[in-house]
Amino acid sequence: MRPSDPRDQLIVALDAPELDRAERLVAAIGDAARFYKIGMELAYGGGLALAPKLAASGKRVFVDLKLHDIPNTVERATAQIARLGATFLTVHAYPQTMRAAKAGAKGSRLKLLAVSVLTSSDDADLAEAGYAYGVAELVERRARQAVAAGIDGLVCSPAEAAKIRAVVGGALLLVTPGVRPAGAAASDQKRVATPAAAIADGADYLVVGRPITQDPDPRAAAERIVAEIAGAHSPSPREAGRGLG
Ligand code: C5P
Numbered sequence: 001m002r003p004s005d006p007r008d009q010l011i012v013a014l015d016a017p018e019l020d021r022a023e024r025l026v027a028a029i030g031d032a033a034r035f036y037k038i039g040m041e042l043a044y045g046g047g048l049a050l051a052p053k054l055a056a057s058g059k060r061v062f063v064d065l066k067l068h069d070i071p072n073t074v075e076r077a078t079a080q081i082a083r084l085g086a087t088f089l090t091v092h093a094y095p096q097t098m099r100a101a102k103a104g105a106k107g108s109r110l111k112l113l114a115v116s117v118l119t120s121s122d123d124a125d126l127a128e129a130g131y132a133y134g135v136a137e138l139v140e141r142r143a144r145q146a147v148a149a150g151i152d153g154l155v156c157s158p159a160e161a162a163k164i165r166a167v168v169g170g171a172l173l174l175v176t177p178g179v180r181p182a183g184a185a186a187s188d189q190k191r192v193a194t195p196a197a198a199i200a201d202g203a204d205y206l207v208v209g210r211p212i213t214q215d216p217d218p219r220a221a222a223e224r225i226v227a228e229i230a231g232a233h234s235p236s237p238r239e240a241g242r243g244l245g
Helices: 018-034 049-058 071-082 095-105 124-127 135-148 157-167 193-201 218-232
Strands: 010-013 035-038 060-069 089-093 109-115 151-153 172-178 206-208
Touching: 010 124, 010 218, 018 049, 018 218, 035 049, 060 071, 071 089, 071 095, 089 095, 095 109, 109 124, 124 135, 135 157, 151 193, 157 172, 157 193, 193 206, 193 218, 206 218
Parallel strands: 010 035, 010 206, 035 060, 060 089, 089 109, 109 151, 151 172, 172 206
Antiparallel strands: none
């Protein structure tokens, strides 16, 4: 399930307020990356139009809109996103929502990723929202429910990857944001890992935004991260670098 070419494991988060800036970034990165994530900021700024363009140019597209609504709406929205030529779409890991998205993706190449628990939530946030479970239990419960619903993968923090991998084995793709090359600023990410550590802990794809998009040379920054991923495929990846904080 994990791509064999490290270059295919990097997903660049195109977090930009409008289409022009996103298109300039894609041009600057060139063939250093093959997979782009369009999130809410860009999508609601007209950036969803970039999805079919990227797909037509041979790039892969991750639409990160974290769907969650009544099943009919989720199913129909998922079908629309499949028509854009996207490869990945995120939905919240509620069983009803995951089943509806699965129905909407039927017959397309779209793969579904479930967001188990937002990494901005801790146990107190879940209790405040009325949940009976803490983060660790809820992540595990939803990982199992994602497998049962036929979901393709999970978005999780690098800190959770090894534990989820132990629960679901090879049944799900693991996609991790919060990745920082050694020495890079963590910015607002609280739990970060190096590319090598995330891969060693079982991540299949790494989502990286600012360390590439805010670098004066985004192409070189992407190349460096691909090189770090490639290094993690060596025989003892656990020695290749651990989390930064
Ligand atoms: O700039 P940075 O590398 O922190 O960007 C990470 C990307 O992954 C952003 O688009 C962010 O919204 C997304 N993301 C995240 N943490 C999650 C889920 C998504 O950082 N738990």
